[in-house]
Amino acid sequence: MxxxxxxxxxxxxxxxxxxxxxxxxxxxxxxxxxxxxxxxNVTFExxxxxxxxxxxxxxxxxxxxxxxxxxxxxxxxxxxxRALKPGDVVHIPADVKxxxxxxxxxxxxxLSVEIPGEDKSNEWLEPVxxxxxxxxx
Amino acid sequence: MxxxxxxxxxxxxxxxxxxxxxxxxxxxxxxxxxxxxxxxNVTFExxxxxxxxxxxxxxxxxxxxxxxxxxxxxxxxxxxxRALKPGDVVHIPADVKxxxxxxxxxxxxxLSVEIPGEDKSNEWLEPVxxxxxxxxx
Numbered sequence: 001m002x003x004x005x006x007x008x009x010x011x012x013x014x015x016x017x018x019x020x021x022x023x024x025x026x027x028x029x030x031x032x033x034x035x036x037x038x039x040x041n042v043t044f045e046x047x048x049x050x051x052x053x054x055x056x057x058x059x060x061x062x063x064x065x066x067x068x069x070x071x072x073x074x075x076x077x078x079x080x081x082r083a084l085k086p087g088d089v090v091h092i093p094a095d096v097k098x099x100x101x102x103x104x105x106x107x108x109x110x111l112s113v114e115i116p117g118e119d120k121s122n123e124w125l126e127p128v129x130x131x132x133x134x135x136x137x
Numbered sequence: 138m139x140x141x142x143x144x145x146x147x148x149x150x151x152x153x154x155x156x157x158x159x160x161x162x163x164x165x166x167x168x169x170x171x172x173x174x175x176x177x178n179v180t181f182e183x184x185x186x187x188x189x190x191x192x193x194x195x196x197x198x199x200x201x202x203x204x205x206x207x208x209x210x211x212x213x214x215x216x217x218x219r220a221l222k223p224g225d226v227v228h229i230p231a232d233v234k235x236x237x238x239x240x241x242x243x244x245x246x247x248l249s250v251e252i253p254g255e256d257k258s259n260e261w262l263e264p265v266x267x268x269x270x271x272x273x274x
Contacts (some may be wrong), residue, residue: 009224010203011176032226033201037174039226049153064170066147066248068205089176091171110205115173115224 008069008109010041022051022124023134025101038114044072048100048104048108049133051079052125061094062119065110072098072108073136077126084108094120099128103136145206145246147178148241159261161270162238172208175251180221184247186270189214189262196255198231199228209245210273211237212265218273221245231257236265240273 013030016023025048033039055062065074067088074090075081077097084090084100091108092098094117102108153160162185170176185218192199202211204225208239211227212218214234221237227247229235231254239245 010226011224032203033228033250035228035230036197036254037250038201039201039203039250061172062173064174064176066169066176066203081186089146089147091170091172093172111248113170113174113176113250117173 008041008043008094008107010068010109010111012043012109013041019050021040022053024049024051024127027112030109037116041068041109042107042112043069043107044102045113046105047108048078049073049129050099051129052097052099054123054125055092055094055116055119055124056095056119058119059096060115062117063092064113064115065090065092065100066113067108067110068106069109070120071103072110073103074098084110097125101128104134115123145178145180145244147181147246148206148247150178153179156187159166160238161186161188161264163179169248172266173274177249178205178246179249180206180244180246181239183239183244185242186210186265186266187236189234191234191262192229193256193258193260194231194254195256197252198257199233199252199254200229201252202227202229202237203250204245204247207245208240208243209238210220210240211235213259220245236264238265243270246248
């Protein structure tokens with residue numbers, strides 16, 4: 001089932017079935033740490049991206065992406081998309097609508113570090129349209 | 138002054154002068170995120186290691202190492218040293234005496250993620266002796 005992305009040294013892990021309904025394309029999740037701060041390695045196959053979403057919190061919260069393999073995109077609502085490569089770091093504040101994912105032609109992996117906070121929840125919104133995604137290069 | 142470790146894609150950053158007195162050998166610090174969770178890329182030249190130390194906290198605290206480049210060691214007091222390579226993850230609980238650093242012959246880099254907590258402080262202790270460090274292979 002799962003292709004192997006050999007370049008991805010934090011591990012591809014399992015099919016990300018729990019969140020598949022919030023993604024276009026196949027993603028994979030390798031959970032690395034659950035004590036104190038949740039950290040996982042997230043891998044996107046070419047063309048895969050998550051839907052627009054918001055990390056809500058009444059205090060703290062949000063997420064940090066640490067890019068480890070391949071090439072991808074991060075975009076906040078009404079802003080231009082930012083191209084990502086290994087070594088890039090994205091601080092996603094709580095309450096900001098955004099998406100992230102692979103490029104059309106390449107695999108992409110980032111570590112995801114969840115910032116602790118109060119009253120945290122994720123609000124999942126509409127997919128990134130093929131038209132908007134397809135216009136990125 | 139600083140040699141460049143070209144393999145180290147999260148960036149070597151600056152000479153780690155603030156903590157130099159707690160290290161044997163030269164280390165480097167590239168701070169990646171300060172909001173919510175402190176994350177830095179720490180690079181050790183060959184032979185470099187930090188002193189035995191303890192991340193103290195009354196609640197939470199401790200540190201997660203995410204190894205990104207080279208090869209290194211992690212050791213807890215009265216336990217055997219653990220060899221580290223890219224992709225390895227170490228959860229260092231609060232209040233545990235430990236050290237980490239490079240191997241004798243190779244550079245080593247890890248991301249350091251500080252786990253939030255209450256009443257946090259670092260207790261720096263004795264250096265890892267040349268005899269103990271020299272016996273590792």
